[in-house]
Amino acid sequence: MNYIVSMDLGSNSFRVLKYDYVNHKELGEYEKVVATADGLSQSGNISDEAVNRIITAIKESIQKLDFDPSKALCITTAAMRKAKNSDYVLQTIKKQTNATFKIIDGDKEAELTLLAIKNAIQHHGFDNQRFLFVDIGGASSELVIVDNDTVKKKSFDFGIVTMSQSTDNNQALLDAQSDVKEFLDGKDLKGFGFYATAGTPTTIAAIKQGLNYQTYDKHIVNGTVITKEDLAYYKNFFSTSPQSEISPLVGSRKIEFVIMGVKIFDMFYDTLGFDESIVFDDGLKEGIVIEALQNL
Numbered sequence: 001m002n003y004i005v006s007m008d009l010g011s012n013s014f015r016v017l018k019y020d021y022v023n024h025k026e027l028g029e030y031e032k033v034v035a036t037a038d039g040l041s042q043s044g045n046i047s048d049e050a051v052n053r054i055i056t057a058i059k060e061s062i063q064k065l066d067f068d069p070s071k072a073l074c075i076t077t078a079a080m081r082k083a084k085n086s087d088y089v090l091q092t093i094k095k096q097t098n099a100t101f102k103i104i105d106g107d108k109e110a111e112l113t114l115l116a117i118k119n120a121i122q123h124h125g126f127d128n129q130r131f132l133f134v135d136i137g138g139a140s141s142e143l144v145i146v147d148n149d150t151v152k153k154k155s156f157d158f159g160i161v162t163m164s165q166s167t168d169n170n171q172a173l174l175d176a177q178s179d180v181k182e183f184l185d186g187k188d189l190k191g192f193g194f195y196a197t198a199g200t201p202t203t204i205a206a207i208k209q210g211l212n213y214q215t216y217d218k219h220i221v222n223g224t225v226i227t228k229e230d231l232a233y234y235k236n237f238f239s240t241s242p243q244s245e246i247s248p249l250v251g252s253r254k255i256e257f258v259i260m261g262v263k264i265f266d267m268f269y270d271t272l273g274f275d276e277s278i279v280f281d282d283g284l285k286e287g288i289v290i291e292a293l294q295n296l
Contacts, residue, residue: 003027005065005072006288007058009101011037011079011138012161012257013199014054016061016072017285021293029218029285030061033199033252037079037139037161045085051092058097069099073288076101077109078140078159106155110135110142112287114151117144117195119290120282124223131193134268135283136160136200136261143180143268145187154183160200164260173267180271194277196268200261201226203250204234205279213251218281227276228269235262 002022008015016030034053036046062069080086080103090101104112117133128146135142138161144153158176166172205224206216238246238259250258269275 001068001071003067004289004292005067005069006285006292007061007069007072007074007099007101008283008285008288009034009036009054009074009076009080010284011040011077011140011159012253013138014057014061015283015285016065017289018065018067019289021296028065030057030064032057032060035138035161035254035257036076037082037159038254039165040079040083040139041162041165044083046079046083046089051089055093055096058093058099062097069097072099073292074099074101075104075112075284075288077104077284078106078137078155078157079161081105082139106140106142107153109140109284110144110153110155112291113142113197113283114144114146114153114287115290116282116284116286117197117280118146119286120222120280121193121195121278124280126195126278127193130191131195132189132272133195133197134201134265134277135198136196136264136268137198138162138257141176141264143183145189145192147192152183152187156180156183158264160257160261160264163264164254164256169260169263173263176264177267177271180268184271189272189274194272194274196226196265196277196279197281197283199253200258200265201277201279202281203253203258204230204262204265207234207249212249214248222280222282224279225276226265226279228266231262231266231269235259235266238262 018027132145139159
């Protein structure tokens with residue numbers, strides 16, 4: 001077997017990458033919104049409906065990419081970290097698909113995503129010495145600051161799914177901003193590059209580039225600049241446009257999740273002091289592969 005398969009089961013999306021490590025090229029990708037964390041804030045559990053969506057997506061990815069799931073590198077993140085029934089869910093997934101998922105903590109999630117982002121910004125010729133990035137997930141969000149040889153990272157306990165289903169969205173957003181400010185501890189970020197990854201930034205970048213859910217192309221999305229004005233425009237667009245106009249752009253993503261994602265993204269702009277960011281599709285699934293290559 002001359003390929004590596006990474007599987008990233010997130011709190012909102014499920015993503016797979018098949019990579020030829022002999023010829024150093026991607027052989028295929030798969031992504032689907034499974035909303036793992038949908039209802040988690042209320043029940044404390046991953047729902048049966050979410051488990052069924054996950055199993056269906058895994059089977060679809062196997063069929064599309066043609067790989068042995070028992071040999072895949074499978075990780076899962078915040079929703080499984082939080083869920084009371086995560087052991088049962090992962091056992092069920094393994095029984096139904098033969099894929100064995102490992103729950104990683106927030107630090108490891110940020111570390112793997114950093115590998116992917118650093119590789120992406122190097123490839124595109126951006127400064128990889130002083131930069132920061134945000135990864136806005138379904139049940140957690142990661143912020144990593146790289147200042148030459150110093151790396152400061154944190155996984156925050158908020159995401160687009162869990163925050164949108166909180167009892168008071170506005171207060172939850174203020175609490176999140178307070179947590180980010182505490183982490184920054186007054187650090188001056190002038191001169192740093194600001195990058196963003198995950199569903200909300202890449203969705204906005206794709207729409208800005210004239211793409212939709214069906215025509216999504218990460219190679220077009222990578223390097224897209226998103227301004228605060230863009231965020232204001234899309235927040236208004238998603239809040240006022242009919243579902244029939246939005247659905248082709250965002251696929252099966254729930255509109256309330258999309259709107260909350262834009263609000264969280266905008267909160268990071270305000271708190272970090274930036275007017276624009278550069279978006280990359282690369283994230284956890286690429287980081288898993290890069291780490292595996294380093295260990296060959």
